[in-house]
Amino acid sequence: MRRAIIAGTGSYVxxxxxxxxxxxxxxxxxxxxxxxxxxxxxxxxxxGENTSDLAYEAARRTLQIANIDATExxxxxxxxxxxxxxxxSVACIVQERLGAKQAAxxxxxxxxxxxxxxxxxxxxxxxxxxxxxxxxxxxxxxxxTLDWTDRSTCVLFGDGAGAVVLSASDSCNGISAIHLLSDxxxxxxxxxPALPLINPMIQEIENQPQVITMKGQEVFKFxxxxxxxxxxxxxxxxxxxxxxxxxIVTHQANCRIIEQASKSTKIPxxxxxxxxxxxxxxxxxxIGIALDEMVQRGLLTSGDKLxxxxxxxxxxxxAILVEWK
Ligand code: COA
Numbered sequence: 001m002r003r004a005i006i007a008g009t010g011s012y013v014x015x016x017x018x019x020x021x022x023x024x025x026x027x028x029x030x031x032x033x034x035x036x037x038x039x040x041x042x043x044x045x046x047x048g049e050n051t052s053d054l055a056y057e058a059a060r061r062t063l064q065i066a067n068i069d070a071t072e073x074x075x076x077x078x079x080x081x082x083x084x085x086x087x088x089s090v091a092c093i094v095q096e097r098l099g100a101k102q103a104a105x106x107x108x109x110x111x112x113x114x115x116x117x118x119x120x121x122x123x124x125x126x127x128x129x130x131x132x133x134x135x136x137x138x139x140x141x142x143x144x145t146l147d148w149t150d151r152s153t154c155v156l157f158g159d160g161a162g163a164v165v166l167s168a169s170d171s172c173n174g175i176s177a178i179h180l181l182s183d184x185x186x187x188x189x190x191x192x193p194a195l196p197l198i199n200p201m202i203q204e205i206e207n208q209p210q211v212i213t214m215k216g217q218e219v220f221k222f223x224x225x226x227x228x229x230x231x232x233x234x235x236x237x238x239x240x241x242x243x244x245x246x247x248i249v250t251h252q253a254n255c256r257i258i259e260q261a262s263k264s265t266k267i268p269x270x271x272x273x274x275x276x277x278x279x280x281x282x283x284x285x286x287i288g289i290a291l292d293e294m295v296q297r298g299l300l301t302s303g304d305k306l307x308x309x310x311x312x313x314x315x316x317x318x319a320i321l322v323e324w325k
Contacts, residue, residue, distance in 0.1 A: 004123040005174035005325045007133070007167040008066025011292035012057035013044040013160035013279060020155070027151040034155045039255025043158030043280030045143045050084045051161075052093040055139035058161035058288070059094050062135065065295075066165045070098040073165070074131035076105040077121060079114025079138045079284040081192060081313070082145055083107055090139060100135070111190065112251045112312025114138050114284030115162065116180070119308070119320055122166045123175045129168075137163040138284030145192055147211040156253070157212070158280035162288015173303070173323035177237035179230050180318035186222060189215045190313035220257060226311040227261035230319035234307055238321045242267055245321075246304040247294065251311055252276035252286035273299075283312065300324045 019042045020031035034040055046054075055078055063070060076098075078091035091105035110117035115138035122134035139161035146154045166175075193208040227250055235242060248271050250258055255274055262269040275290050282289060287308050294300055304324040311317040 001170070001172065002127055002129065003169055003172070003174035003176070004126040004166040005169040005171070006164050006322060007068065007325065008062045008165045009163065009288065009292040009295050010058045010060070010062030010065055011160065011162040011289040012054050012061065013289065014046045014049055014054070016045050016047045017042045018045045023155050026148060027154060029151045029155055037256065038156060039274070039277055040156065040280045041277045044160055046141045046159045049141070051080055051082050051139045051141045052084050052090045054141065054159065054161035055090050055137045056094045056097045058139065058163040059098060059135055059137055062163040062165050063098070068133055068165055068167070070100040071102055073100040073103045073133050073135050075122065075125060075134045076100060076103050077108055077118040077134065077136045079108045079110060079118040079136070080140055081109060081111050081114070081283060082140045082142055094137065110312070110316045111314055112253065112281070112283045112286065113310030113314070113316040113318050115287045116308060116310035116318040116320055117316065119164065119166065119175070120178045120180055120318060123178060126166060126168045132168045134166045135163060136166060137161060138286070138288045140283045140285050142212070142283055145210065145212050147209065152216060153212050153214055156281050158282050160279055160282040160285045160289050162285045162290070162292055164288060164291065169325070173325055175320055175322045177234040177321040178318070179233040179237065183315045186218070186315040189218045189222065189315055192313070220254070222315055223253060223257045223311045224260040224264060226317035227309050228264045230309050230317060231265055231267070231307055234319045234321040240305060240321065244305050245271065245307055247271055247273050247299070248307045248309065249273045249287055249290050249294070250309040252279065252290055253281045
């Protein structure tokens with residue numbers, strides 16, 4: 001059966017580390033509050049690089065690891081809620097910089113579930129036989145969307161990019177189950193407005209600031225529930241037992257969310273990979289950054305089964321069960 005395998009991973013984060021103590025100089029907060037409520041100790045913040053710069057560097061490293069030439073890429077999907085511009089897309093900017101001359105390219109909006117949605121699209125394109133090699137990037141400069149006077153949000157997020165290249169394979173490993181869900185009735189849990197509606201026909205202009213707002217506790221509960229639902233569903237779909245799973249890589253939002261999910265699924269916390277302490281919540285980038293770090297640390301070997309789980313604004317959520325190549 002033709003399946004999509006992960007042929008390579010890559011990531012890139014800005015050099016500048018903003019610690020919790022640095023944040024305490026900007027808003028009324030403390031290292032103790034942030035670390036105990038979220039597990040985050042520092043995050044990377046752009047000092048000039050935009051989303052396409054981070055995405056390009058993560059993509060370049062991914063192709064190098066996968067040993068695939070840019071001209072062999074058929075499609076580039078960039079998941080982001082912080083594009084440089086609505087058009088051109090980040091994916092098109094990256095396509096040009098990589099020299100991926102044969103590739104189609106588009107951006108995808110599914111907030112922090114973006115990489116999972118992108119990989120799900122890519123896997124489907126590959127299974128139908130339409131494409132052979134697809135680069136999926138999650139990239140964000142969330143720092144440009146934060147209200148740096150709002151301590152309830154600005155302490156949570158960071159900038160970065162993570163990527164995978166999916167390739168067609170006739171082996172039986174690779175992506176074996178996908179589950180995606182959205183719940184638009186919870187759209188007010190996490191918001192980031194785009195351009196206001198202004199035109200000659202409109203008298204009253206409603207100007208919302210273009211910053212992230214959040215119902216923290218609602219998001220927390222949604223996230224814990226979603227992780228459990230998605231893990232159980234992909235296990236069922238792939239007819240695999242929890243004991244067969246080596247690692248679960250969820251969106252890296254908050255260690256308390258992941259700890260609660262571990263309790264509610266009764267899956268040992270050791271199976272949940274975490275690196276949010278050093279990067280914060282990088283939205284669509286977080287799962288790719290974590291996965292690449294696991295590869296670089298030599299944690300994954302052929303035959304290992306992983307579950308990747310995303311959840312975020314929309315609300316969106318999703319999971320992928322994949323066997324390492
Ligand atoms: N530093 C210090 N105090 C802070 C603070 C900060 N950075 N942010 C909020 N507080 C204060 C609040 O003002 C409140 O004070 P009060 O009791 O005097 O009113 C108190 O801390 C508790 O706030 P609350 O919002 O109830 O905290 P919480 O326990 O729910 O934790 C989050 C807040 C954001 C950490 C938590 O709700 C969470 O993790 N939610 C999920 C967020 C997330 O992951 N979003 C992205 C998902 S993709």
